Amino acid sequence: MAFMTNVAILGAGKIARKMAETINLMSKDSRWEGQVNLYAVATRDSIERAEQFAREFEIDVAYGSYQEMLDDPDVDMVYIATPHTLHASQAIMCMEAGKHVLVEKPLAINATQAQAVFEKSRETGLTCGEAIWTRYExxxxxxxxxxxxxxxxxxxxxxxxxxxxxxxxxxxxxxxxxxxxxxxxxxxxxxxxxxxxxxxxxxxxxxxxxxxxxxxxxxxxxxxxxxxxxxxxxxxxxxxxxxxxxxxxxxxxxxxxxxxxxxxxxxxxxxxxxxxxxxxxxQLTGFEYEVDEMLTAISQGNVEPVSMPHDETMRMMSLMDKIREQWGLKYPDEM
The missing domain is CATH 3.30.360.10 (Dihydrodipicolinate Reductase; domain 2)
Known part of the structure; x- marks a missing residue:
């Protein structure tokens, strides 16, 4: 039986806007009617920016801090649309607060970070997926x-x-x-x-x-x-x-x-x-398929979506780590 999933978007940039458009279209589509709701948007330190985004996409709630979003029991799933370096820590933060997470690609900057995210997913039993739309289409x-x-x-x-x-x-x-x-x-x-x-x-x-x-x-x-x-x-x-x-x-x-x-x-x-x-x-936007798989995984109590399981994200992260190793390229957070 389908149930409503309230989604909060973390971030208010270009990719966040596309996801907001997607969820609004899904909520009006007979395939997902009554299953997903664009409930909230959170920015790190700008309530004005969050409120502007909320008005544009007819979102119920705007937060000027991430903590406000984490404290809201009505948030079921968070879409993380922030810079790459924040993805892993924010995904862990959201799952510790009891939220399922759909993390924009890349899920982390390296395999070590990704492993920590998936360990938290297994520990909490919460669904965690990487939003790389090619895998779901x-x-x-x-x-x-x-x-x-x-x-x-x-x-x-x-x-x-x-x-x-x-x-x-x-x-x-x-x-x-x-x-x-x-x-x-x-x-x-x-x-x-x-x-x-x-x-x-x-x-x-x-x-x-x-x-x-x-x-x-x-x-x-x-x-x-x-x-x-x-x-x-x-x-x-x-x-x-x-x-x-x-x-x-x-x-x-x-x-x-x-x-x-x-x-x-x-x-x-x-x-x-x-x-x-x-x-x-x-397509509505192309993002609907990853959201749909997250809704299915959440409803079935699975920690990962079928089309992009954790092992595949780990395999991609490991390959990119090895590629960068050949270039001699490390990010500051890795040094």
């Missing part, structure tokens, strides 16, 4: 079904790119905010190849161009798998990338336009002729 199942059909044969290699010029964003260029392309956009092509490439990673070959401040501006990473297959990942906050994901097989190719939020999936045969172009379902 219906396009994931569409692509997997194509692979499982055998139409492209055996997967031999993959590649994915996600790059945007973002030098003007303060959080991107500052090491103290765990800036750089990897955690912000590189996490998407890494997840894309990891969803569909079978087997474990046996070797990583990666290089990056670091800024004067010490953040990764541009990087190229090759993952070599136990069976000899490979996947290439390119990411940057300096250039305009093609955003394309490629899955290559012995009989054909799957080309995905916009690997972090697929807009088109095209299957080509050995002659490069299009043989399939499946329709991608209409």
């Amino acid at each position: 219906p396009s994931r199942r569409i692509i997997q079904d194509i692979i499982d059909s055998g139409i492209i044969g055996e997967i031999t290699s993959m590649s994915a790119n996600l790059s945007y010029p973002m030098m003007a964003k303060e959080r991107i260029i500052k090491p103290e905010l765990a800036g750089g392309a990897l955690l912000d956009v590189g996490i998407y092509p890494l997840n894309f190849v990891s969803m569909f490439m079978p087997g474990g990673v046996s070797r990583i070959v990666s290089s990056a161009r670091l800024s004067e401040q010490g953040t990764d501006e541009l990087s190229q990473t090759t993952l070599w798998y136990d069976d000899g297959k490979m996947a290439d990942i390119t990411t940057s906050y300096w250039e305009v990338g093609d955003r394309c994901g490629m899955i290559r097989g012995t009989e054909g190719i799957i080309r995905v336009e916009n690997a972090n939020n697929p807009e088109e999936i095209r299957v080509l045969n050995r002659s490069y002729e299009t043989i399939s172009n499946p329709e991608i379902p209409h």
Whole structure:
């Protein structure tokens, strides 16, 4: 039986605004009517900013401090939309206060922090999920079904790119905010190849161009798998990338336009002729699927959503730790 989940948003930036829009649309959609409510927004030290955000998105309650939100027994779940460096500590803080948490990607800045978050989730029995929308979207199942059909044969290699010029964003260029392309956009092509490439990673070959401040501006990473297959990942906050994901097989190719939020999936045969172009379902915003899985996990008493279990977040964090190790890149909080 469905029950209402009151959601509070921690933070009031761009990504918080998208989640607010999403939950408001979900609450008016017959698929989720009566199941989710955008109840509150909290900022760290600005009640004026919180109240402005609340007015814009018709939110019942605004808090000018995080503690006020933690003390409110009517908050069931918190969406954490703050800078990367705060995610782990805030997720633990919320679970200690009895709140389920959906944490914007990356869940933490490294595997050690992520492990502490999941230990708290298991200790409290509260649901904790990483909000990386690619993992939850219906396009994931569409692509997997194509692979499982055998139409492209055996997967031999993959590649994915996600790059945007973002030098003007303060959080991107500052090491103290765990800036750089990897955690912000590189996490998407890494997840894309990891969803569909079978087997474990046996070797990583990666290089990056670091800024004067010490953040990764541009990087190229090759993952070599136990069976000899490979996947290439390119990411940057300096250039305009093609955003394309490629899955290559012995009989054909799957080309995905916009690997972090697929807009088109095209299957080509050995002659490069299009043989399939499946329709991608209409989205409210694309964030609804991660919220839906959190609602399901909470209602069933599970500590993790099905599409992004804790082990997978840990695997991604560990890979990114190893990639940064090759670059000699540590964030100030790790030193």
